[in-house]
Amino acid sequence: MKTDCQTYIKEMLEIGNKLIKESPILGEETGSVNAKGDKTIEMDVKIEQAIIDYVRRNELPFNIFSEEIGFINIHPKPQYVLVFDPLDGSTNYRVGKGLFPYGLMIALYKGLRPKLCDIVSSGFAEHTTNKWWTYDGSKTRDSHGKVVILSHNWKVHRSTPVHFDLYYKKAYDTFSSLAEKIHIRWGGSNTSSLLYVLSETSAAMGALLMRPEEIGTVVSLIKGAGGITVDHKGKDLGNYIFSPDETYQLLAGDKKIVEFAVSQLKNR
Template identity: 25%
Template sequence: MINILESAAREAGTILLSYYQKELRIEHKDDAHQIVTEADKVCEKAIENHILREMKKKGIPVDQIGFIGEEGLHKSGTYTFIIDPLDGTSNFAAGIDYFCVSIGLAKNSELIAGVIYDPVRDTMFLAEQGKGANMISSTQTKKLHIQHAPLAHSLAVMGFYPKKSSLTQWFTIAQDLVPLTHNVRWLGAFELDLCYVALNRFSFVIGKPFIWDFAAGYCIVKESGGTVVDWDNKEIVLDFSDPQKGYPILACHPKNKSVILPFLYNNF
């Protein structure tokens, strides 16, 4: 299945680059801070069509295939593809090169594979349950393995939507975490943040993303030897019945989990 995810992500990445740093039609969602571009919609449809075509070749009936996605795909199946055609839409629309395509795959509600493609750098991150995680670029193929580093020497990333009702809590968390770390960042593409944890560029990521904002990255961090838990230190349980649910997430090296979690639990 991983080859289907990879080829679909590459096709979507090519489409994104055809729109990148050009004039875009932008729509605002109910929350004024969330936008959608024509590139989001075109890419999501391209991914859906690509997957359906390739799954048909494998003889898998269409009624066993589901899609969960940001732009209105809300049907689960035996095989559920969780799609964010453009994670980092605001960055993309502003011409900032920190965005990606992400596709996760769940079988019977269990995440089993994920790919994240950074089209600007032509870099693909892939993971499949029990088979590890890899980064493939034009210059190298690298096995991903999360290494432990003291938090004082580490960069951390926070991923959240700037809703007025929760800003105070997020700023409190940042205030508590900054003294523990080298510094804290907020970059705007949660799936790519997770890849950078697997690459040991960031020590941990925290946030409350939607399912399409973390499904693929969850697989990549886990298969790189990291841990991904909720803020009560419990395993992530997917809920396909509520696509607008936010998931409190911590992704890090297992040895750092016990140090970080108290700050998250105490503030939310």
């Protein structure tokens, strides 16, 4: 199964990418709310259903957790948990006119009560740039199969870019102690933050309340590229248990910048 995991993840990324490219903007709200209580839009649901259909069609031994539908059992003897966000950055998708990043995040965990370190494969596709990355259990690779190694040349400086999720007011308060010490930015989605870190245009990314459908993809891809992923106290996120009911603190990317951010947040 391990050999096939990468194939499955890549094919799911291709499914999402094809739907985005071949469909008109499907940004209307469906009238329902997702598992987190947010209003869903048509493209979210369309991509989600296509991936679920793919898993069923191939009779893969997966339980599934998705942002829209929540947790579902679709196999009599599941061995893995497939977690995905079909359209992270849905507001960017609706109003961004192709300028604001949005994408598909997928992570496959081994076992039915896994830790974040138990990811055997993951993938991430950002649709406005047509860039995507996969994680094979040890290394992160780009769409050309090249191993990604994050730069370690970043310095703690007020011009060094870091991307934080500032959707919540509490996040502004949390990260304010870093202002003017490093350059805080926010692109409207965690997809944008991950895109910039993996593209080496941002030293690190962070969140106060990262959702379960996103955390595994971010942790695995950044670790696989030689970065570190910790909570706001500096604890390795790999030791955290994955739970559909939890949100996660995150600081991830260049070791020097992440450790500096941890030191500042501890002193708040």
